[in-house]
Amino acid sequence: ETGVTQSPTHLIKTRGQQVTLRCSSQSGHNTVSWYQQALGQGPQFIFQYYREEENGRGNFPPRFSGLQFPNYSSELNVNALELDDSALYLCASSLGRQGSYSYEQYFGPGTRLTVT
């Protein structure tokens, strides 16, 4: 069983450009969440996808968008990059919920995005 994987590991972009980050969920996981972690801070929730539908969004502008595919892998797209978008982007997957029990999220190693 493979864990959560993310690509690329590192990325350098110029202000105003667009970027796509990718995440492969752990096998069998149908829920994916994305987080932004600025240097020295805790992760901030961007949004979550459950079975290809957005299922909650944090306080991020519309230029942050996402997709979840039928195999439950996911993409995070950021348009019109700003310097403040420089951060570690973490993806987490889980089995979601079964009845009243909610499963844990398992994190990938992250993508380090630098905007210059």
Place this chain on the structure above:
Amino acid sequence: AQTVTQSQPEMSVQEAETVTLSCTYDTSESDYYLFWYKQPPSRQMILVIRQEAYKQQNATENRFSVNFQKAAKSFSLKISDSQLGDAAMYFCAYRRRWGNEKLTFGTGTRLTIIP
């Protein structure tokens, strides 16, 4: 809105000793989960321990245990017999039991283990 506060930016402990990391949170919900995650220099966030708010018993996982005080909205992590591999950033996180799985994190505590 829920908030999570970790008031100790850095902590250090002698190898084999015990250390306690503090966390407080604010919520109007009565049913929720609390977590401690560990983030080593490799960056991957690893779940250390989980506590359900509806359970009065404090969670334990081997050398890791929590002191959950619901009325005080306090959730501390105790690491016993500290090992060099425990060195990392530790984040406390909150999640509502119902609804989406959004985790709200604190700002973290950097734990150093002194050999």
